[in-house]
Amino acid sequence: MADSIAIQGARPATSLERPLSLRERMDIPRRVTLAAAALVVLIVGLLIVFIGTRGLSLFIDAHVSPLEIFSTDWKPNPESPPNTFGLLDFILGSLGLMVVAAIISAPLSIGLAVFMSEIAPAWARNITRPAMEVFVGIPSVVYGFLGATVLVDFLRINLHGLGFTLGKSWFAGSLVLSLMILPTITSIAYDALITVPRDLRTGSLALGTTRWQTIRHILLPAARAGLLTAIILGMMRAAGEALAVQMVIGNSVRLPTDITKPITALTAQIVLDMGNTTFNQPWNKALWTMGLILLLISFTFVTLARRIGRRASAIQ
Amino acid sequence: MNGRLRADRFATGGLWAIAIFVVAILLAIILNFVIKSIGVITPTFLTAPPPDQFSGNVGGIGPVLFNSIYMLVLTLLINVPLGVLGGIYMAEYATENRATNIIRLCQELISSVPSIVVGLFGLAVFVVGLGLQFSAISGALALTVFNLPLMTRLTEQAIRAVPDDERSASLALGATKWQTITRVVLPIAIPGIVTGVILTAGRIFGEAAALIFTAGSATPGAFDYGNFNLFDSRSPWSPFHTTTTMSVYIWQVNSEGNLPLEIQRQVGNAASAVLILSVLIFNLGSRGLGRMLQRRVTGA
Numbered sequence: 001m002a003d004s005i006a007i008q009g010a011r012p013a014t015s016l017e018r019p020l021s022l023r024e025r026m027d028i029p030r031r032v033t034l035a036a037a038a039l040v041v042l043i044v045g046l047l048i049v050f051i052g053t054r055g056l057s058l059f060i061d062a063h064v065s066p067l068e069i070f071s072t073d074w075k076p077n078p079e080s081p082p083n084t085f086g087l088l089d090f091i092l093g094s095l096g097l098m099v100v101a102a103i104i105s106a107p108l109s110i111g112l113a114v115f116m117s118e119i120a121p122a123w124a125r126n127i128t129r130p131a132m133e134v135f136v137g138i139p140s141v142v143y144g145f146l147g148a149t150v151l152v153d154f155l156r157i158n159l160h161g162l163g164f165t166l167g168k169s170w171f172a173g174s175l176v177l178s179l180m181i182l183p184t185i186t187s188i189a190y191d192a193l194i195t196v197p198r199d200l201r202t203g204s205l206a207l208g209t210t211r212w213q214t215i216r217h218i219l220l221p222a223a224r225a226g227l228l229t230a231i232i233l234g235m236m237r238a239a240g241e242a243l244a245v246q247m248v249i250g251n252s253v254r255l256p257t258d259i260t261k262p263i264t265a266l267t268a269q270i271v272l273d274m275g276n277t278t279f280n281q282p283w284n285k286a287l288w289t290m291g292l293i294l295l296l297i298s299f300t301f302v303t304l305a306r307r308i309g310r311r312a313s314a315i316q
Numbered sequence: 317m318n319g320r321l322r323a324d325r326f327a328t329g330g331l332w333a334i335a336i337f338v339v340a341i342l343l344a345i346i347l348n349f350v351i352k353s354i355g356v357i358t359p360t361f362l363t364a365p366p367p368d369q370f371s372g373n374v375g376g377i378g379p380v381l382f383n384s385i386y387m388l389v390l391t392l393l394i395n396v397p398l399g400v401l402g403g404i405y406m407a408e409y410a411t412e413n414r415a416t417n418i419i420r421l422c423q424e425l426i427s428s429v430p431s432i433v434v435g436l437f438g439l440a441v442f443v444v445g446l447g448l449q450f451s452a453i454s455g456a457l458a459l460t461v462f463n464l465p466l467m468t469r470l471t472e473q474a475i476r477a478v479p480d481d482e483r484s485a486s487l488a489l490g491a492t493k494w495q496t497i498t499r500v501v502l503p504i505a506i507p508g509i510v511t512g513v514i515l516t517a518g519r520i521f522g523e524a525a526a527l528i529f530t531a532g533s534a535t536p537g538a539f540d541y542g543n544f545n546l547f548d549s550r551s552p553w554s555p556f557h558t559t560t561t562m563s564v565y566i567w568q569v570n571s572e573g574n575l576p577l578e579i580q581r582q583v584g585n586a587a588s589a590v591l592i593l594s595v596l597i598f599n600l601g602s603r604g605l606g607r608m609l610q611r612r613v614t615g616a
Contacts, residue, residue: 029494033405036398037419040465044422047461050440051433111334119331131339137595138345139522141563142588145570146345149581182338210324240430242525243567267432267525274436274529279444291436298428306424 047295054285055292058085062282069289074253076273076283085286089253091293093265096170096256097245098238101177106231108178109185113230116186117193118215135183144244147176152248163260168250171259176244181234188233192226193219229305236301240294242267266290346592353589356582362590365538366565367583369574374582377562377590379536382552383452384521384561384594387531390456391520395467396513400502402464403471403509408497423465431525434461438530451549452559455531459523463516470516474508475501507609514602518595524563532558533568562587 058064064085071086116128148168156167164171196219204214220227250262251272270287277284356374364376410416438458448454478501486496527533536558543551551557560568566587569580 027494029497030405030409033401033409036401037405037410037468038415039398039402040422040426040468041418043461043464044425046441047429047437050437054440108334108338111331112338115331115335119328120335124335127339128335131342133599134596135342137518137522137599139524139563139591139595141522141524141567142591145566145584145588146348148570149584150348179341210320212324212327213320215327236428240432242430242432247567247570267430270432270436271525271528288436291433294430294433298430299425302424302428
């Protein structure tokens with residue numbers, strides 16, 4: 001799937017593999033292709049160095065206490081001192097958006113994955129599979145535009161009474177994200193389900209269980225690690241989404257306490273403020289710190305997904 | 317017994333409902349754009365320059381569409397050769413050692429980095445660090461950050477799918493390893509590689525967050541397509557011109573709010589429809605082309 005480089009252990013190279021002689025080690029094609037493959041290591045290294053140094057510059061060069069970012073005081077504008085750089089609203093906003101998106105999307109996605117792998121007759125599978133491919137292909141900015149025009153208006157006009165006075169809200173952001181991560185979770189969950197050995201299903205059914213009992217008590221537990229990975233990778237995508245979120249959450253700097261009200265997020269604030277700041281302002285450095293936090297969040301999620309994946313393959 | 321069967325029927329119904337619901341949402345999204353952009357998407361809309369706040373009409377997406385295609389071609393020019401070479405290494409040369417594991421780890425890490433962070437990285441390294449300004453080349457390099465690992469991975473998979481018999485036969489005839497790779501393995505893997513290229517193309521076309529701080533987000537005026545001076549930053553053909561792509565434009569039109577609301581939405585809807593359509597064409601195209609190449613290569 002386009003947006004999920006499969007999380008899996010390395011496999012042995014194809015059968016051309018054998019111990020290398022000195023001449024082969026010096027082999028030019030081997031070296032050139034190695035350089036191309038190793039470029040990604042360089043990119044990751046540069047990424048960590050650049051985002052890291054600039055992200056930490058808020059503490060090192062601007063002498064902001066690392067503890068200060070865990071406050072809610074966000075007064076970055078140098079024209080109205082004193083400045084404080086509390087990032088808690090943004091961090092919790094991003095996490096809040098992500099968690100609610102996952103709560104909405106996970107049951108739907110996993111339900112759909114179960115449907116596709118266990119229940120769908122051939123004709124239905126011929127609809128759902130291409131539908132998922134189209135879903136993946138829709139660019140995130142289109143989801144954002146759709147959310148900003150259709151969803152936000154709907155919330156403001158029809159659910160005004162529930163508290164959606166502006167339409168733009170935490171809920172709108174999470175709903176847009178839940179749609180965006182649906183194909184991600186579905187496709188990874190589907191892959192996890194179809195790799196459950198056929199014998200487990202037939203064995204269970206032979207004992208006289210219904211299909212649903214087999215799904216609930218055999219299939220889902222057997223695929224648990226894969227399903228968890230799917231949700232984690234979906235959440236990771238949700239936490240990092242910028243434009244679609246920025247277009248629908250209303251971008252007001254406050255703690256996420258009410259799901260019907262506007263909030264803010266790390267990604268959205270970077271998008272909004274980057275153009276208003278110059279490179280050496282503490283304000284600008286704070287935006288890089290937000291970028292660094294985003295990087296750390298996604299690295300954490302990948303590590304988590306890897307670890308779960310490895311434990312799963314160890315069990316099998 | 318009865319309860320069990322009822323639960324089974326109930327659950328089956330629920331799962332059907334979920335599937336129908338999700339497909340219905342997708343259809344609704346697509347229909348929404350089709351209906352709203354009927355009458356807006358005309359040949360003029362596809363070629364004319366964008367409107368300003370005084371034009372009073374939807375203008376067109378000519379320059380931003382051009383920029384999207386330009387960005388796509390430039391990014392692929394950088395990514396395909398590097399990605400194919402990297403994929404060859406990972407499939408044919410890499411052994412199970414530490415270096416290979418590090419490369420794979422980095423591929424996974426990169427796939428997780430949010431595009432906005434890639435945009436920041438591009439801003440620091442390409443736009444400011446290398447002094448490339450907001451330009452197509454800065455944007456293409458930023459896109460390379462997450463497309464190169466993907467391209468490498470897809471090429472690796474395509475090459476691994478080539479049966480070992482082909483390699484053995486070639487080696488048995490006395491061909492060197494490199495000859496085997498370039499004359500036997502690669503031609504067989506090409507359909508898979510092409511499918512991969514087109515799939516990444518769809519992603520490049522839709523990307524916006526990584527491009528705002530690298531390729532720029534200024535609404536372009538009318539383009540002078542006759543200016544072929546590649547070092548003139550006003551020339552649309554120059555890799556040094558500010559390159560607002562269609563995806564960025566959709567975001568920009570709706571977040572800056574310079575245009576009257578009605579026009580803003582019409583532009584957004586029509587440009588989104590064109591974007592979705594392009595990605596659909598990429599998806600279908602990759603399948604069709606992959607199948608066609610397969611037939612030519614295998615002679616079946």
